[in-house]
Amino acid sequence: MGVEGIGASVVRKEDKRFITGKGRYVDDIKLLGMTHAHFIRSPHAHAKVKGIDSSAALNMPGVVAVLTGQQIVDDKVGNLICGWAITSKDGSPMKMGAWPAMAPETVRFVGQAVAVVIAETKNLARDAAEAVVVNYEELPAVADIHAAIKSGAPQLHPEAPGNQVYDWVIGDEGATDAAFAKAANVVKLDVTNNRLAPNAMEPRAAIADYDAAEEHFTLYTTSQNPHVARLVLSAFYNIAPEHKLRVIAPDVGGGFGSKIFIYPEEMVALWASKKVGRPVKWTGDRTEAFLTDAHGRDHVTHAEMAFDAQNKILGLKVKTYANFGAYMSLFSSSVPTYLYATLLSGQYNIPAIHAEVVGVYTNTTPVDAYRGAGRPEASYLIERLMETAARQLKVDPAQLRRSNFITQFPHQTPVIMAYDTGDFNASLDAAMKAIDYAGFPARKAQAKSQGKLRGIGVSCYIEACGIAPSKAVGSLGAGVGLWESAEVRVNPVGTIEILTGSHSHGQGHETTFCQLVAERLGVPISQVSIVHGDTDKVQFGMGTYGSRSAAVGLTAILKAMEKMEAKAKKIAAHALEASEADIVIENGEFKVTGTDKAIALPMVALAAYTAHNLPDGMEPGLKESAFYDPTNFTFPAGTYICELEVDPGTGKTSFVNFVAADDFGRLINPMIVEGQVHGGLVQGIGQALLEHAIYDANGQPVTASFMDYAMPRADDVPSFNLSHTTTLCPGNPLGIKGCGEAGAIGASAAVINAITDAIGKNNLEMPATPDRVWRTIHAA
Amino acid sequence: MYQTTYHRASSVDEAVSLFGKSSEAKFLAGGQTLLPVMKQRLASPSDVIDLGKIKELQGIELSGDTLTIKAGTIYYDIMTNADVKKAIPAIAHLTSVLGDPAVRYRGTIGGSIANNDPAADFPAALLALGATVKTNKRSISAEDFFQGLFTTALEDGEIITAVSFPVPAKAGYEKMRHPASRFALTGVFVAQTKSGEVRVAATGASQSGVMRVPAIEAALKANWSPSAIDGVSISASGLLADIHGTAEYRANLVKVMAQRAVAAAR
Incomplete structure (x- = not known):
């Protein structure tokens, strides 16, 4: 309804201030008497912490306190938790070592905090930190997956022998073996799958x-989910009961998952604020981000796929x-299990899977x-x-996919997920048409005549989004419910505030969420404001990821709107002396259908x-709230096709074309969706060509700055x-599937x-750097 | 950053005098290396003497067969200068692929060669063109000026005032950019002087910093064409190796970039 309703590419309201x-x-906020943490x-x-001598630092100018890991343990601040319980195939729970917010005895990665200096300024804290003497006894370290699981490898946690957290399985092994037979x-x-550093623009x-x-704490923090943080x-870190802790996540400059988690620095800041009796601020720098923001990916996988004589997939x-x-x-714990292996059926009919x-x-x-x-x-x-498979079976890769597509919905895969709907042929067709797939061989020949190696690559992805319903994720081990809540407040003058448990850190909620209100009530989005990111304002929320x-x-x-509208219709009907059933909402007015009788919102x-x-x-007032728990995950899917050229002299890749045909269900704001896809694609391309968080054999990070870690430009x-x-x-x-992650x-x-x-060679790891591609081309 | 005292010199003499009064001073040109290093607390000069506002260090002159670029000239001004484009277009091209726009608006030729980063672009141009580095004390040939990684012939308190390039018959520069830093993963500058001499210099390749490549020079001397380099073999021994490029890859790049630089030479 209207130019600002669902489906309109409305310009983002929040962009004016950005x-x-x-x-x-968070870093823009300054409180009276604020101290600074380093x-x-x-x-x-990997090392034992044998002693920390802070006597010199304590005598330096502006130093308020030097606090150590032993003190935070002594004060009974809880260890960091993992909120998703995974059970190994032998029935045992996952094996975890303790993670204190600052290490009292043992450090296990470069960048793990052992102490914190609180001082009057950031620079004074940093100066004093250099005067704190930490006596370490170095231990053997292991950074690589293969090395870590070898017998005799350095052991990280006594609770996890062999450095193994879990050995988890999914699917039917017998049926899969039979399929392969x-x-x-x-x-x-x-x-x-190469390890990545998330690199949000704003550091934590x-x-x-x-x-x-x-006896009350306020925490301003860079969070994607302030209520979960609270x-x-x-509940776990003993900071304060919920009613004595307010968490505010103001403008947040990107998260990409890395700001879902509650990190040691927030815990230490809260604890230290009580200890020193003053506000404590910490702003990470880029190096700290590389060292301490949770990394992504880092899998090593062997996979086998069985086909019948007609090239139909039998098993995986x-x-x-x-x-x-x-x-x-x-x-x-959930990432390589329930968020990974449950999607191994892809867009395909695969009768048997075991992972x-x-x-x-x-x-x-x-x-x-x-x-x-x-x-x-x-x-x-x-x-x-x-x-x-297409190369080995000598069939067209698009055709091999097409002949194995799932076409009937709902479709139960062998790995938990029940796909509700989709049209995989439609997105493949759209992408092939957009890139002129049929014309590729001629373009390849043309490129060859100019000394360039041209290639085309198809990717038909499916994902499970929403990360809900609560009952389902609970049965799989999640420690929280994954619904969402909202409140609609219509003010006495008719302006509207939407309070949401979602959190915007780049997604444009302040625009898209208003568009739903515009759609339903016919009011301009300027009359609607979105309130989020503050546990004192919004009752509860599970956040954005x-x-x-x-x-x-x-x-x-929407559910809260429906409740509000039902009440408003009763009031309108009463005022207009009409039947409630005859009231319709149009252009900001409640009308008696078929008449010219109306009352404005x-x-x-x-x-x-x-x-x-x-x-x-x-009851007086016009305010309603709702909790919504979906019935299933959502399943965005689509086809991406990339055409590129490789320079055989240097191994450098140059894009010729990149087409994306996505099925996200209903789009609220196509312009914002486009931006989300662009960002996701760039992160996916970054992983493929540029990004890699690398450690040497001793666990020293090699890529802890943008001089070494190649972010896509x-x-x-x-x-x-x-x-x-x-x-x-x-x-x-609303028929929505979600669009935030598809590109990546x-x-x-x-x-x-x-x-x-x-290049005509199948084995090539990411990132496909020019060096790696060149060596692969010229390998025997 | 540690505390430091900032000075803005208005002349080379004043800068030298300020340097003499300080215990551990650093000259600041465009600040593209010094400032990040100071911010990371890896350098802690007691005094920073800014050369950026010294008028006598600014400007570009073409006189006969000599192109002189004053040390404080920023890359952007070099890249867009009509005399540079006319006399040695390869330098204009080199500057246009150096860093990113922010770097090109701040970084200076003097700062680049004084720092002598083994992957910087300009040292290759100076070495291949047989340039002369002018300081407040003397003139130094490029050959003598660059002395290995981050090492030059400059003495304490000596300030580069200008670089003079003999205008060549032909010159070209091609580089493979480092994917993260945008320095040269390897870059090669080829030049044919007006007297027929061929000089080739590679940056980003050697563990000893910018280097001449005699094998390619010999091949090009015999036949100035990309194909002349086909049979040249570059040894990986002594070349840099890191996560973005093995020594073998860099050896290949020396050859490939030289061929492309010859093809592009004007």
């Missing part, structure tokens, strides 16, 4: 403010080793969810396998609050050719499939 530098991020971090990947062809592939930051009189800080076997780093981060996932500790930064979280790893594996804010968060708003709202003339028995990526094919999601009333999930396989097509 573009004019008026955004308010963490003392381990330079060693009757296979005409078996395709095998080993792939590594926290300000903790303890009010001794009220819950965890209260997967064995994956997942590197968790030195500690189990908040949702880390085994071994979680491994290493002396590296903890690994957790990063844009896509498990689903990029699954999609990359399946789409590399399909391409490998897993492409869930539109599918789950916006649906919660502000008058209805005013009536609700003056309460002079309400229907008998009706605008000139590294092509202009994208986007389109949509739509099947509405039946699982929520589907892009990397398209790129690698295209490069390997270009």
Whole structure:
């Protein structure tokens, strides 16, 4: 309805403040009497902390306190938790070592904090930190998955013998073996999914403010889910009961998963604020981000796919080793299990699947969810396998996919997921048409005449988004419910506030969520404001990740809107002396259908609050709330096709074209969706060509700055050719599937499939740097 | 960053005098290396003497067969200068692929060669063109000026004032950019002097910093064409190796970039 309703590419309301530098991020906030924290971090990947001498530092100018890991343990601040319980195939629970917020005895990765200096300024804290003497006894370290699982490898935690967190399985092993026994062809592939550093534009930051009189804490922090942060800080870390802890996540400059988690720095800031009796601020720098923001991916996988003589898939076997780093981060355990192996069926009819996932500790930064979280790893594996199979079976890769597509819905895969809807042929057709797939051989020949190796690569991805329903995730081990809540407040003058448990850190909620209100009431979005990111304002929320804010968060708003509208219609009917059933809402007015009788929304709202003339028995006010828990995950899917050229002299890849045909269900704001896809594709291409968080054999990070870690820049990526094919999601009333992660999930396989097509060699790991591609071309 | 005292010199003499009064001073040109290093607390000069506002260090002159670029000239001004484009277009091209726009608006030729980063672009141009580095004390040939990784012939308190390039018959520069830093993963500058001499210099390749490549020079001397380099073999021994490029890859790049630089030479 109207130019600002659902489906309109409305310009983002929030951009005015971001573009004019008026955004308010945690680091912009200054409190009276605020002190500054600087963490003392381990330079060693594995060491015993033998002693900390802070006497010199305590005498330096402006130093308020030096606090150590032993003190935080003595004060009974809880160890960091992992909130998703995974059970190994032998029935045993996952094996975890303790993770104190600062290490009292043992450090297990470079960058782990052992102490913190609190001082009057950031620089004074940093100066004093250099005067704190930490006596370490170095221990042997291990950074690589293969090395960590070898016998005799350095052991990280006594609780986890062999550095093994779990050995988990999914699917039917017997049925899969039987499928392979009757296979005409078996395709095998080993792939590594490279470790990534998330690199949000805004580094993590926290300000903790303890009010001794009220025994109350306020925490300003860079969080994707402030209510979850409050819950965890209260229930597990003994910081304060929930009603004595307010968590505010103001403007947040990107998260990509890395700001889901509650990190040691927030815990220490809260604890230290009470200890020193003043507000404590910490803002991480880029190096700290590389060292301590949870990394992503880092899988090593062997997979085999069985085909019958007609090239139909019979079965899939997967064995994956997942590197968790030195500690189990908040949702880390779920990423290579329920967010990964449950998507191994891809877009295909696969009668039997068996997957085994071994979680491994290493002396590296903890690994957790990063844009896509498990689903990029699954999609990359399946789409590399399909391409490998097409080459081995000598069939067209698009045709091999098409002949194995799932076409009937709902479809129950052998790995838990029940796909509700989709049209995989439609997105493949759209992408093939957009890139002129049929004309590729001629273009390849043309490029060859100019000395360039041209390749084309297809990737048909599917993902499970929304990360809900609660009952389902609970049965799989999640420690929280994954619904969303919302509240609609119509003010006495008719303006509207939407309070949401979703959190916007780049997604544009302040625009898209208003568009739903505009759609339903016909009011301009300027009359609507979105309130989020403050536990004192919003009653509860599960936050934003897993492409869930539109599918789950916006649906919660819809449910609250429906309640509000029902009450407003009663008030309007009463005022207009009409039947409630005859009231319709149009252009901001409540009308008696078929007549010219109408009452404007502000008058209805005013009536609700003056309460002079309400229907008998009706409570005053116009405010409703709702909790929404979906019935299933959502399943965005699509096809990406990449055409590129490789320079055989240098191994450098240049894009010729990149097309994306996505099915996200209903789009609220196509412009914002386009931006989300662009960002996701760039992250997927970054993983394929550039990004890699590398450690040396001793666990020293090699890529802890942008001088070494290659982030994609605008000139590294092509202009994208986007389109949509739509099947509405039946699982929520708006038909939304979610769009935030798709690009990062589907892009990397398209790129690698295209490069390997270009160079005529199938085995190529990510990132496909020019050096690596050149060596692969020239390898014997 | 540690505390430091900032000075803005208005002349080379004043800068030298300020340097003499300080215990551990550093000259600041464009600040593209010094400032990040100071921010990371890896350098802690007591005094920073800014050369950026010294008028006598600014400007570009073409006089006969000599192109002189004053040390404080920023890359952007070099890249867009008509005399540079006319006399040695390869330098304009080199500058256009150096860093990113922010770097090109701040970084200076003097700062680049004084730092002598083994992957910087300009040292290759100076070495291949047989340039002369002018300081407040003397003139130094490029050959003598670059003395290995981050090492030059500059003495304490000596300030580069200008670089003079003999205008060549032909010159070209091609580089493979480092994917993260955008320095040269390897870059090769080829030049044919007006007297027929061929000089080839590679940056980003050698563990000893910018280097001449005699094998390619010999091949090009015999036949100035990309194909002349086909049979040349570059040894990986002594070349840099890191996560973005093995020594073998860099050896290949020396050859491939030289061929492309010859093809592009004007």
